[in-house]
Amino acid sequence: MTTIRIPTPLRAYTGGQSEVPVNGLTVSEAIIDLTVRHPAIKPHILQENGELRPFVNLFKGDENINGLQGLKTPLLEADKLMLIPSIAGG
Amino acid sequence: MSIVIPPNLLAKIHAHGEQAFPDEGAGFLFGKDGDARQVSAIYELTNAREDAARHNRYLISPQDYLKGELEAERLGLDVIGVFHSHPNSPNRASVYDRDWAQPFFSYVITSVYDAKAVESRSWRLSEDRSEFVEESIKEIL
Numbered sequence: 341m342t343t344i345r346i347p348t349p350l351r352a353y354t355g356g357q358s359e360v361p362v363n364g365l366t367v368s369e370a371i372i373d374l375t376v377r378h379p380a381i382k383p384h385i386l387q388e389n390g391e392l393r394p395f396v397n398l399f400k401g402d403e404n405i406n407g408l409q410g411l412k413t414p415l416l417e418a419d420k421l422m423l424i425p426s427i428a429g430g
Numbered sequence: 431m432s433i434v435i436p437p438n439l440l441a442k443i444h445a446h447g448e449q450a451f452p453d454e455g456a457g458f459l460f461g462k463d464g465d466a467r468q469v470s471a472i473y474e475l476t477n478a479r480e481d482a483a484r485h486n487r488y489l490i491s492p493q494d495y496l497k498g499e500l501e502a503e504r505l506g507l508d509v510i511g512v513f514h515s516h517p518n519s520p521n522r523a524s525v526y527d528r529d530w531a532q533p534f535f536s537y538v539i540t541s542v543y544d545a546k547a548v549e550s551r552s553w554r555l556s557e558d559r560s561e562f563v564e565e566s567i568k569e570i571l
Contacts, residue, residue: 348499348509349532383559384533395530397492404492427456427490427512429537430483430526 342370342415345422346381353381367398368411370421385423395426431565433511433536433552434468435459440569444540444547446474447515451545453477453484458498459511459536467536467565470507473498487526488514511536511552518543523553523562531555536565 341361346354354360360377364370371392375382385396392398398405399422405413415421435443446455458473475498478489490498490512502509512535521541523531531537533555540550553562 347495347532348502349534352534395532399492422496424492424495425532426492426530427495427532428488428530429456429512429514430454430487430524 341417342419342421344370344374345420347423347425349425350381350384350423353384354378364415366411366415367400367405367413367421370415371398371411395428397424397426398422399424431554431563432466432568433538433565434466434568434570435538436469437569439469439472440550440567442472442474443513443538443550446472446513447517447540447542447547448545450477450515450517451542452517454479454486454488454515454517456488456490456512456514458502458509459513459538460502460505460507461510462508463510463534467510469510471505472513473501485517486519509535511538513538513540513550515540515542515547521549521551527553528555528559528562531559531562533557533559537562538567
């Protein structure tokens, strides 16, 4: 299984876990599996249209998936995803 | 709801906002959550916004976020919030602040007028993301 690192502010929605094992052949499938396992996290990472919220970044290893194939980026079992927020305000 | 920020750390947050003026300055609050949320250290960052909006926007890059979270872990602490300054503006959370906010985090905002920090207030995002709720800042438990 792939694992996803969960940032501190979202760990309340994963039972305190900093890493969650998920199934999925692509990043999109892995994120859907995460939201099925931990539904309360969904509104904080996905918009109502299913797209990632603008402040949510996903890294596969040390590469932002935006520089790969986005949500269609393929995953291997040994891959580690990191969910990292952009912190912004005004 | 409250957050404890020792006077020396609140002074550092104010100094950071003054040094960043007229741009916005920002950084992380390290500490522990619990019955009393307590700040034990701050982690100052450089505003990653490189455009003309630096005076009313701040950005912490994903790379800086990860570095901050790993540094907090190294210290045996958690990232429990973010501080930032509002140059020549009140220390109320803006709609933009809310749209970009993370749950759980405390958002400490310092108003800085003419390079002088005036006051800080702290806010947390409501669970339904609809509003920021103010929490009191205490300097000691």
